[in-house]
Amino acid sequence: MNDRWYYLHAGREVGPVTAARLRQLAASGQLEPADLVWPEGKDRRQAAPAQAAIDFSAPVDAMMDVDEAAEMEHEFLSIPWDADALGDEEGEGVLELDPITETIPDLADPAACRLTIGSVTTRGRVRTRNEDSLLVQQCAWGNREQRHDLALVVVADGMGGHQAGDRASGLVIRAMGSVLTPVLTAALSEQSPALTPVALAEALDRGLHEANRVVHQAAKDNAACKGMGSTAVALLVWDGRAFISLAGDCRVYHWHNEKLTQVTRDQTLVARMVELGQLTPQEAAKHPRRNEVTQAVGKHARIEPARYEVQLSRGDWLIANCDGLQAHVEDRLLAETIARAGPSAANLANQLIELANQGGGSDNCTVVAVHCL
Numbered sequence: 001m002n003d004r005w006y007y008l009h010a011g012r013e014v015g016p017v018t019a020a021r022l023r024q025l026a027a028s029g030q031l032e033p034a035d036l037v038w039p040e041g042k043d044r045r046q047a048a049p050a051q052a053a054i055d056f057s058a059p060v061d062a063m064m065d066v067d068e069a070a071e072m073e074h075e076f077l078s079i080p081w082d083a084d085a086l087g088d089e090e091g092e093g094v095l096e097l098d099p100i101t102e103t104i105p106d107l108a109d110p111a112a113c114r115l116t117i118g119s120v121t122t123r124g125r126v127r128t129r130n131e132d133s134l135l136v137q138q139c140a141w142g143n144r145e146q147r148h149d150l151a152l153v154v155v156a157d158g159m160g161g162h163q164a165g166d167r168a169s170g171l172v173i174r175a176m177g178s179v180l181t182p183v184l185t186a187a188l189s190e191q192s193p194a195l196t197p198v199a200l201a202e203a204l205d206r207g208l209h210e211a212n213r214v215v216h217q218a219a220k221d222n223a224a225c226k227g228m229g230s231t232a233v234a235l236l237v238w239d240g241r242a243f244i245s246l247a248g249d250c251r252v253y254h255w256h257n258e259k260l261t262q263v264t265r266d267q268t269l270v271a272r273m274v275e276l277g278q279l280t281p282q283e284a285a286k287h288p289r290r291n292e293v294t295q296a297v298g299k300h301a302r303i304e305p306a307r308y309e310v311q312l313s314r315g316d317w318l319i320a321n322c323d324g325l326q327a328h329v330e331d332r333l334l335a336e337t338i339a340r341a342g343p344s345a346a347n348l349a350n351q352l353i354e355l356a357n358q359g360g361g362s363d364n365c366t367v368v369a370v371h372c373l
Helices: 019-027 066-077 165-186 197-221 269-275 281-286 331-340 345-358
Strands: 004-009 012-018 036-039 115-122 132-143 146-159 229-238 241-247 251-256 259-262 306-311 317-321 365-372
Touching (some): 004 019, 012 019, 115 132, 115 146, 115 345, 132 165, 146 365, 197 229, 197 306, 229 251, 229 317, 251 331, 259 331, 269 281
Antiparallel strands (some): 004 012, 004 036, 132 146, 146 229, 241 306, 251 259, 317 365
16 A cells, blocks of 8 residues: 655655645645656656546545545555556556546546646846736536536736836736626526626626726826726636637737647737738837837726637647736747646746746746646
């Protein structure tokens, strides 16, 4: 019986821990299905994905006695480790599983798409403070043989410098949270009406409109905040579909079938000039007014967010970021980095932030990576 295990999470090796503790980490979200686990006494190269040994949908009572929890986990974690059954590629290990205890999700069902999310923000190498803000709320639940995964992601890039850009972006994520959290909660209520795609898209727009009202009013009420604002992008990922609302030049990218697509279109003056054929993309990248946005939260009394929708499949990535990333990481490099990324969303977000800093780090940079497993 193996009761002490090592695991690899967010690029960090941890352990040894007991089988019960490993299961509790999985239940609390501190261990992801794609994280690697291996028993004490075995080589890390013989590791296997955690989802091969642990039922991630089974709840664990936080007050449960450790010994009692360990007894419950023996069914999943006391699995014979077959060192001779390794895959052909170095670093792939195989666990001998009882097929009765292993549930394979229906790959054709979008609801089978499980989400892992990594988020990082930095002030960069030039700015003295970070005026970006981010919000990530994730929820997963199972009932009556059904599993649901949903997440709210908001990236806000404050504008105004000494005019409190950091305050503006903070107000954006708070307003979005206040509007969208009830929507997430309603999903758990059997009495709530069905949340249609239109309703979800409208909820995101409603959040940005409320954020615009709050930021605009704060700028009017406080002379020190006059002129402040924020660009922002908000995503609601719901059972394999992503609904997006944008104000400004934050972006969302979609990685699908080894191909990278920029989902959103920058709401900037030069982007509009490119659409009209007045500038080439290469000219726009060097244009002196390339950072002049046509939409921003709080700059004016009214706002017109742009809507987008993406269908997700297992293996897909969504990248939400502020303009501090595209300032130094071209789409080609972004695609190459995602193609080489492992399953960890946190690792990918950190890699992209590091690339932005290596490229000059001239601005604050925020990245949220969403992986559909």
